[in-house]
Amino acid sequence: xxxxxxxxxxxxxxxxxxxxxxxxxxxxxxxxxxxxxxxxxxxxxxxxxxxxxxxxxxxxxxxxxxxxxxxxxxxxxxxxxxxxxxxxxxxxxxxxxxxxxxxxxxxxxxxxx
Amino acid sequence: xxxxxxxxxxxxxxxxxxxxxxxxxxxxxxxxxxxxxxxxxxxxxxxxxxxxxxxxxxxxxxxxxxxxxxxxxxxxxxxxxxxxxxxxxxxxxxxxxxxxxxxxxxxxxxxxxx
Numbered sequence: 005x006x007x008x009x010x011x012x013x014x015x016x017x018x019x020x021x022x023x024x025x026x027x028x029x030x031x032x033x034x035x036x037x038x039x040x041x042x043x044x045x046x047x048x049x050x051x052x053x054x055x056x057x058x059x060x061x062x063x064x065x066x067x068x069x070x071x072x073x074x075x076x077x078x079x080x081x082x083x084x085x086x087x088x089x090x091x092x093x094x095x096x097x098x099x100x101x102x103x104x105x106x107x108x109x110x111x112x113x114x115x116x117x
Numbered sequence: 118x119x120x121x122x123x124x125x126x127x128x129x130x131x132x133x134x135x136x137x138x139x140x141x142x143x144x145x146x147x148x149x150x151x152x153x154x155x156x157x158x159x160x161x162x163x164x165x166x167x168x169x170x171x172x173x174x175x176x177x178x179x180x181x182x183x184x185x186x187x188x189x190x191x192x193x194x195x196x197x198x199x200x201x202x203x204x205x206x207x208x209x210x211x212x213x214x215x216x217x218x219x220x221x222x223x224x225x226x227x228x229x230x231x
Contacts, residue, residue: 008159012157034217035217035218037219039222044225045224045225046121046207046209046222046223046224046225047160047207047209047220047222048222049219049220049221052217052219054217092159092160096217096218103214103217103218104150104162104165104175104214104218105162105218105220106162107152107159107160107161108159109157109158109159110159
């Protein structure tokens with residue numbers, strides 16, 4: 005199976021909450037990340053969470069981590085049309101002296117007015 | 118600061134041609150990496166470097182070479198381009214690798230191999 009899995013599409017109405025889910029398989033992952041990619045652009049870090057945390061909140065963004073189920077979610081409150089983008093979940097695969105990020109395939113969020 | 122700069126933004130090659138994608142960062146980051154992004158495949162790691170003079174292979178290294186002669190630059194070389202290498206390539210860097218590897222990405226280079 006894949007290392008990091010995400011659903012490929014999510015559609016919501018403006019003003020609703022969006023929840024993007026991710027599952028990972030490496031129990032040794034210590035950091036998990038959410039990146040945002042707007043059309044034609046590179047990836048921008050939204051937030052990341054250390055694996056000893058259950059939740060992290062940053063303005064409209066809430067990250068929940070369930071280590072037992074290896075499940076990570078990103079909730080965007082009051083979703084706006086500007087939030088339309090592809091959202092990538094990633095984990096640090098740690099080996100030796102460095103950590104490489106392993107990305108999911110990305111969830112395309114469409115926000116309808 | 119410019120951050121991570123990639124050139125060129127667009128390139129069309131014929132099968133068998135060689136070329137180099139350039140990546141430069143001005144943040145004094147030790148860790149640099151190259152990813153390719155394909156539809157439905159997400160991002161896959163090609164090569165990475167934890168400092169000048171040190172490089173290593175990622176998930177999909179075949180057909181690509183890298184070098185890291187300076188901290189700032191991390192070029193990606195395609196020795197003999199193939200249509201399977203048609204993709205969008207992203208360079209990314211971080212202060213250092215390690216457990217909290219917060220990457221800064223370039224804007225990407227779109228490569229088409231005919």
